[in-house]
Amino acid sequence: MDAILSEITNKFAENEDFFIERSELLDVPVFFLGFHSLIDLTKTKTNIQRNINHTIATKASLEDCLTLLGEEKNVEDAALSILEGKLIICLEVDSKCIVTAPVSKPLNRSIEPPTNENVLLGSLNSFTEELEANLGLVRKQILSEHLRSKSFTVGRTQKKKLSLLYLEDSTDRKLVQQVIKRIEANQEKAIQNIQSLAKALGFSSWGIVSKFNITELPQEAVFYLKKGRVVLFLDQFPAALILPKLLWDMFVLESDNNHPAPMMIALRLLRIFGALITLILPGLYVALVAINPEILQIELALSIAKSREGVPYPAFVEIIIMLIVLELILEASARLPKTIGPTITMVGGIILGQAVVEAKLVSNLLIIILAATTIATSTVIGFQNLLTIRLCKYAMVILASIFGVLGIISGLVLISAYLASIKSFSIPFLHIQSTKDEADHG
Template sequence: MNSFIGKIKDAFQGNDDFFCKKQIICGESVFVIGLDSLVELDKTLGELKEYKEIEEIEQHGEELADIETAKTSLLEGKLLLARTSKDLAISLVPAPVSLNRSIESSSNENVVLGSAISFNEDIKLNIGLVRKNLKSQNLKVKTYEIGKQYKKEIALLYNQETVHSELLSKIQGQITKFLNQAELECIQDAYKMLGLKKWSFVTQINTTEIPDEALRAIRKGRVVLFIDRLSLALILPGVLRDMIFLYNDHNYPYPLMLSVRLLRIMGILLALIIPGLYVALVAVNPEVLRIEIALSVAQSREGVPYPAIIEILIMLLILELILEASIRLPSSIGPTITMVGGIILGQAVVEAKLVSNLLIIILAAATIANSTVVGFQNSISIRIFKYLIVFLASLYGILGILVGLFIICTYLASIETFGIPYLHFNLNKGEKSSG
């Protein structure tokens, strides 16, 4: 046994899935080396024994003389073929162990009309889904390996005819600087890699499981980023339209499409304004209401010991806990428990005179309106912004709501991602980059 094989065995000592077996292939004695958790050995050996000469097999592989390259090749799922007479190995693509789930429908994004398939954890399959649906020579794929100790493959997809060259060069420059700096495990690491703001209240990377949404983004001049073992497409840059528009909307007749999008805009405004409006009209500006409505509101709050701001903050906190619990509980019992818990809790706090009937209605309407926003991350942003408006409304009433909306609009207008304003709507090459 030569020193090359010995060094590989030493490197993988203690791994029970490592194998280094002596086999007779094409009449010659060779060592086959690999990881049986990644390689179907019996099937691969059957394919190799169909060759007549060992030289034919070597022509289909890659010659490796460096031990570090050989170790990396093994970890990528390759099979090494080593002769005792040579201090090197041949890297071959074996029959792999299937470690990927099949293409399934999306579990987090519902599609009413349109393709139901979704991305999964295999980066090559995800790229293939885009290639299959966007048959154009202008579609370009650029791959990188990120990380020091744990390598992670990523891929950039873009249309060279529609993408802004400045946007593309900035993204590629950030990735190149990050190549050997740290590991890439989650979307927060992607933010760090791309040099985006860590404390942004809105997502600067739009995420989707639906191939149609990624295809639409590529056609419109945006860049799609895939990370291996992450079943999402990251669309760069994230803009305000991602909260409102879906490519799937185009499957409706035009008037219906406009109506659906108008409903989403109304949902965003209602989710932001309604809780603050309750506090403003109850605690600061009751004179705005007609006398009949003011008396009805006062009667509903009769016996409630807390001021309106404390009352609504308590219920908002409980509602946030219910929403989080609905995500963490098993899907078979989660909806039932949260629905029953919400109904019983709401009825109990009203009967105990801790909150008013009107507040329960307000919070239910705000929660339903918040759910019309496209994307779970975007809905969380709306949930955070509404607290700002509630606090300002408790201090300044109706004026506080207007100030809160102004602050939010100013904040959104100040956000830029790779030089593209967050309020920008059209990223096609040649279009102005203003919002």
């Protein structure tokens, strides 16, 4: 027993919140081990004593009491359980380590409305940092015996929990096996964020398209489970990671089905139109002003030329400067506290925009184009998808400044070819996945 205590103590002795407390259960000396920062020891001991007193009334032995309190584990598993916030009960006269669930300190936030995704019609619950709570939110919405979950502990020195969810009757078994195989093959690697998880699953870190469809809405995760996808939950990450990700996910929400079919189709077409505006409009401005003005009607060409009167640099430099300024405003608005963010948006969007126009640094038409582009970008579903489109529009602007309208067409072809080349677990990114119910109801 001294060897077991010494081994566990050596692992955590330098942590001031680690405790080893000697006590007695049914007059048998035991040791309690755990972290004060994770365990409410006073309430835990009260609960344990209450359970033991109830067990004594049934004339059970100490061994029966310990079996009811928890599960016996070896030293390595016991040490890992301590890191997870469990309480270890070690018998002084034996070499048993019993792992029991204590009364935890209130460290996890409750289930709250989503903060990064707005819901018009649907549940207002969102995922939290606690993995078990996220699994519970999904199970509450899928009352099916076919829902399967598999958990992994990844990382060698920094342990992290990872859970995989799928519907056995809807999901391709080969997809599930491939995901499990890759996770198990990289189980020793530390997975602390989305990029490290992507590497563990064999994805490149340099792709501009995210390999995961990320959502904090339980109803969206359930929607994709029913469509045959797999869902990953990473402990302390308040969102679900959907695999594989497809292009159509950028334009489809599960809550769309709460609208009449014509309205649902109109909303999805509007999102597609918004993505195309974001990609084409800035480059089209450069192409028509600097390379191919002959395409415009004479009245429109003269109007644009008049709006650019006094602007000291080419259209390409003009739009690149304003796009970068706009990116800085968006990033500042996202990072600053909510009490300051709207002020920065107002200063950057109204005061700065008006000032640069009056100073003849940019044209009035460019301000209109940038405003329309920013609004159109926000129609795409998922912040990670928004970043991808924002990056692609710069490539379109560069091509348009060199080749004009032909450059825009070439850019669209190149982007389409790149998207067509992306595969996730042998499933093309452009694959259109539909079920019989979707075919019947849109």
